[in-house]
Amino acid sequence: MGQIKLNKVTKSFGDVAVIPPLDLTIEDGEFTVFVGPSGCGKSTLLRLIAGLEDVSSGHVEIDGVDATDVPPAKRGLAMVFQSYALYPHMSVRKNIAFPMKMAGVTADEQNRRISAAAEALNLTDYLDRRPGQLSGGQRQRVAIGRAIVREPGAFLFDEPLSNLDAALRVGMRLEISELHERLKTTMIYVTHDQVEAMTMADKIVVLRAGLIEQVGSPLELYHTPCNEFVAGFIGSPRMNLIKGAEAAKHNAATIGIRPEHTAVSMTEGLWKGVVGVAEHLGSDTFLHVHGVPGCDPMTVRVDGELPVRHGDTIWMTPQADKLHRFDAEGLRID
């Protein structure tokens, strides 16, 4: 239950093609994250899968059955919206019961599933409140509860954490990951935050302008990004991309080195630079270094204890085996 296959799917709004022909298979039970900058078509793609938008051409298959013309309610998918889309005039209990009421589930079964979901999501004490009386995190959990009780073939999440503050976001991220471990249901999760993508996904789909740039596990994308865009998008802080003479030495148009793969010395090294801003996080310090030809500023990660300050001169040496090389079109050279 829950294999989703997109076959040459396209979507245009009027003359604007948002999604050029696109093929993608999401296996049953997989946690797949669509990630990309805003406007890349990831939410549109999710809505095409949900059936809230009609595809312009191509087919959507769910469990091997063509679902292109199946209305959203009959696809067996549950969606959690960015705004949670809770029904404000209903209590939490009624919100969670709504999909079951529409499906004609018996009252006993409804109550059983509501208590199970409420317990799993820590909502038992709030069942009789209205959504307006809940905090952001609690609303988020109600929205997830409403999706769980349907026992869907797959969950669709549309940027569910973007309205929460940073601390809650980390907590909810863990809860959703745990939920996936427990339910083993297919989940498709849309986000623009690559940290969410890296930490939660089994499989990441990186999108740009409606095109799939790369599909793979988080570590695959981290270690072998197939082009400059993916290289710059995955990983935090961003990979340093160096053009010009330094890149030519490696027979490439651009070379990339991650901040964590550069050794720093106060006395000697390959590249010399002057420290600009130093961001002290305690465990690590990120230095923004100026003066390296072809890359300004260059970001490097050093140990949190290293005594470097604004204006210091340092030397940097990249780890040779961690160097990424890209050609003039931005594609990876192996």
Add this chain to the structure above:
Amino acid sequence: MATQHSRSAARIMMAPAVILLLGWMLVPLTMTLYFSFKRYLPLRGGDLGWVGFENYIRFISSSSFWPSVMTTLTIVGGVLAITVVLGVFLALLLNQPMWGRGFVRILVIAPFFVMPTVSALVWKNMFMDPNYGLLAHLWEFFGATPVEWLSQASLTSIVMIVSWQWLPFATLILLTAIQSLDSEQLEAAEMDGAPATKRFAYITLPHLGRAITVVILIQTIFLLSIFAEIFVTTGGAFGTKTLTYLIFQRVLESQNVGLGSAGGVYAIILANIVAIFLMRIVGKNLDT
């Protein structure tokens, strides 16, 4: 607005408006109460002295009193039902994307700008006239005998005319309310398996609750005192005499200011009873 000084400054600055409004309300109210206890016949001797509650007893024991109360309530209830139901329906339609939507919206709102006297005359002469009215032609086209609207179906006709005037108001308020409905809620309900009718019943209609309450309360205030529509169409004949119209007849046609004033006080009481009922029924929607 926290310090003693700013609070008292605010009071002083609000005072002119408050005093003016209070005076505007108190002077007519006091005069009505004053005249209601007097025998006052402007063309037949003027002020003839205090008479106690005689005017009140005469007004309520008149054979026209209870029918006029019933007529008032029928018109208010009928117009409210028609404007709210059709208003919701029209608002739903006008919210659909279609060609020329802005123009259609203006057309729908237009009747509200027509003066009650004018619109009632237009209805009376252009539509409801049994000889050359449009409706008479329509009836004849299908071979039926034209209805003499204002004499045979007088109350229905008045309700139709007034509903036509107030429908734009209801539509406008309800349309803005529908536009404020979060489309993700409807999409969520769609994903949850609710067909269009249930999405309307469970999501749209509850969302409109507050707007419907506002429409009902505001319309009631104005509908309790409708006058021009009756004056220019039936002149209060054929069972269309409302309480307001009865008061008008007592004061101007019978030239009995005292009796009319007593009727005015009854009208205040009726309005308050209706208001209390309405607040009981729909007022809870205004909370939360």
